[in-house]
């Protein structure tokens with residue numbers, strides 16, 4: 001899958017689980033995009049205040065500020081940035097709670113590199129595969 005268009009995109013990813021975070025790092029490095037990875041919702045909000053990102057990938061269950069609260073706080077700062085929920089359960093999206101916090105889409109964990117590329121292209125390049 002062609003991910004060249006993603007090379008100049010800036011991605012913020014929040015994930016509290018060490019193993020998941022390591023996997024996200026490997027996958028994003030393999031894609032070749034520029035990313036900042038943080039461990040909880042508070043760090044995500046802090047990062048978003050300091051830097052402009054093209055997309056935010058947000059785990060839902062995290063300590064301090066969870067993904068729902070962090071998404072709502074990010075949305076108050078930036079009305080346009082796409083926020084993608086990272087969740088093990090599609091139900092977390094289907095119940096409408098993510099949308100209510102301003103999230104645009106979701107990605108189920110674990111996902112393949114191709115699924116991640118597809119989601120990033122859709123929301124940062126408006127490319128639908």
Ligand SMILES: [Mg+2]
Pocket residue numbers: 015016017059060061062
């Ligand atoms: Mg978590």
